[in-house]
Amino acid sequence: MDRTLATDLARLPDLLEATRRTAAEALAALDARPVVPSAGPPRERESLPERADGTEAALTAFAERWAPRLSASAGPRYLGFVTGGATPAALAGDWLTAVHDQNSNSALDGAGQDLERETVAWLRALFGLCDAHAGTFVSGATLSNTTGLAIAREWLGERLGVSPSEDGAAALGPVRVLSGAPHSSIAKALSVLGLGRRSLVPVPTLPGREAVDPAALDRALADTPGPAVVVANAGTVNTVDFDDLRAIAALRERHTFWLHTDAAFGAFAALSPDHAHLTEGLDASDSVCVDLHKWLNVPYDSAVQFTRRQDLQARVFQNAAAYLGPLGERPDLVHLTPENSRRLRALAAWFTLRAYGREGHREIVERDIACAEALGAALEQDPAFRLLAPVRLNVVCFTLAEDPTPDRLAALREAAREEVFVTPTVHAGTPALRAAFSNWRTTRADVRRAAQALRTAAKGMA
Numbered sequence: 001m002d003r004t005l006a007t008d009l010a011r012l013p014d015l016l017e018a019t020r021r022t023a024a025e026a027l028a029a030l031d032a033r034p035v036v037p038s039a040g041p042p043r044e045r046e047s048l049p050e051r052a053d054g055t056e057a058a059l060t061a062f063a064e065r066w067a068p069r070l071s072a073s074a075g076p077r078y079l080g081f082v083t084g085g086a087t088p089a090a091l092a093g094d095w096l097t098a099v100h101d102q103n104s105n106s107a108l109d110g111a112g113q114d115l116e117r118e119t120v121a122w123l124r125a126l127f128g129l130c131d132a133h134a135g136t137f138v139s140g141a142t143l144s145n146t147t148g149l150a151i152a153r154e155w156l157g158e159r160l161g162v163s164p165s166e167d168g169a170a171a172l173g174p175v176r177v178l179s180g181a182p183h184s185s186i187a188k189a190l191s192v193l194g195l196g197r198r199s200l201v202p203v204p205t206l207p208g209r210e211a212v213d214p215a216a217l218d219r220a221l222a223d224t225p226g227p228a229v230v231v232a233n234a235g236t237v238n239t240v241d242f243d244d245l246r247a248i249a250a251l252r253e254r255h256t257f258w259l260h261t262d263a264a265f266g267a268f269a270a271l272s273p274d275h276a277h278l279t280e281g282l283d284a285s286d287s288v289c290v291d292l293h294k295w296l297n298v299p300y301d302s303a304v305q306f307t308r309r310q311d312l313q314a315r316v317f318q319n320a321a322a323y324l325g326p327l328g329e330r331p332d333l334v335h336l337t338p339e340n341s342r343r344l345r346a347l348a349a350w351f352t353l354r355a356y357g358r359e360g361h362r363e364i365v366e367r368d369i370a371c372a373e374a375l376g377a378a379l380e381q382d383p384a385f386r387l388l389a390p391v392r393l394n395v396v397c398f399t400l401a402e403d404p405t406p407d408r409l410a411a412l413r414e415a416a417r418e419e420v421f422v423t424p425t426v427h428a429g430t431p432a433l434r435a436a437f438s439n440w441r442t443t444r445a446d447v448r449r450a451a452q453a454l455r456t457a458a459k460g461m462a
Contacts, residue, residue, distance in 0.1 A: 093351030148287030180212025235266020245281030
């Protein structure tokens with residue numbers, strides 16, 4: 001064994017303690033450090049070291065070279081994208097994921113698969129899905145949507161008497177995928193699956209909304225030859241609008257289609273008694289996407305994909321090799337996603353669910369919703385800003401009241417970035433900003449700081 005490696009092994013408890021101190025110091029500084037530090041000029045890239053100098057030296061180099069430049073995305077005022085953090089329990093679970101270093105895709109390692117199935121069952125109950133929905137962990141919403149649409153593709157083949165997984169997507173002929181306001185990952189998934197971005201057919205939404213118009217969807221399905229795929233949205237990106245899932249499901253009385261619901265973060269509305277009605281009908285979906293490194297507050301990368309047709313899922317992703325288990329009635333996880341190897345993602349989710357239960361995660365969801373409403377109210381009262389949509393759940397979509405150009409909004413973001421980070425968007429043709437609340441640490445005090453930073457930045461542009 002390399003001498004430095006052997007020394008590190010002998011000193012492992014001390015090195016883990018040093019790592020713990022480094023982590024604790026970084027987390028303790030989240031509230032005070034810039035949310036997005038100034039990037040500064042690009043650093044010259046270092047060469048790969050020729051000689052080993054050990055973990056302690058690597059910790060020092062990281063602390064000096066990279067840590068100060070990282071964003072505080074684990075903190076309470078990083079409101080860009082839809083970014084959670086890592087609850088204490090999730091952080092502990094993630095550390096132990098690396099410690100045990102399991103590749104749990106095969107039944108040859110028994111416990112990992114059982115732990116994932118238990119975690120999936122807890123998540124299924126959290127979101128109000130019935131036992132008919134089998135679930136599998138994947139890396140994020142994009143892969144969850146891709147997996148759900150891959151199953152939908154196989155379902156289309158089943159209806160047409162072909163198998164795209166065996167014969168290729170061309171065997172299906174033209175495919176229509178209907179949706180009102182789909183996330184960008186849907187078009188990406190269709191490209192990956194060989195169905196093509198042009199197979200995505202936009203359906204009119206309700207006036208002033210991002211929710212699909214059920215009557216327009218009814219007409220579009222009537223105009224679609226053969227079976228189709230409908231992508232419903234349980235929480236759109238810009239305004240967290242929800243399609244009427246029950247009305248969409250009812251259309252199956254007249255039309256044949258696979259219903260995939262993108263509930264990447266909207267599914268968590270089910271935890272709040274005041275907002276659970278938004279997810280009514282989710283259980284009727286044939287496949288569902290939920291992202292966990294958003295509102296469950298587990299570390300990147302983690303999501304879950306649910307489906308009622310795991311038999312078709314296994315048909316798509318089965319992997320034949322002598323060292324892998326058979327498909328059987330309960331397929332090994334290796335037969336259910338594109339990945340043959342992956343870390344035990346379920347452990348961080350298991351930890352946070354086991355530690356805080358339904359009530360703990362309900363409190364996070366409701367507090368974030370309240371914070372979003374508070375920021376929306378503060379901006380609405382400021383003549384410098386204009387809300388572009390009501391705050392329906394956890395996202396505030398807003399713009400400058402005067403001359404909201406992309407350049408002016410970029411300048412606003414830049415001026416406020418040390419106190420609050422928001423991301424750019426376009427809503428109904430208007431350049432805008434969006435603040436998404438999903439971090440377990442965020443409080444009303446953070447809302448006040450964020451609102452003040454945005455006000456100050458806006459005044460500086462006057």
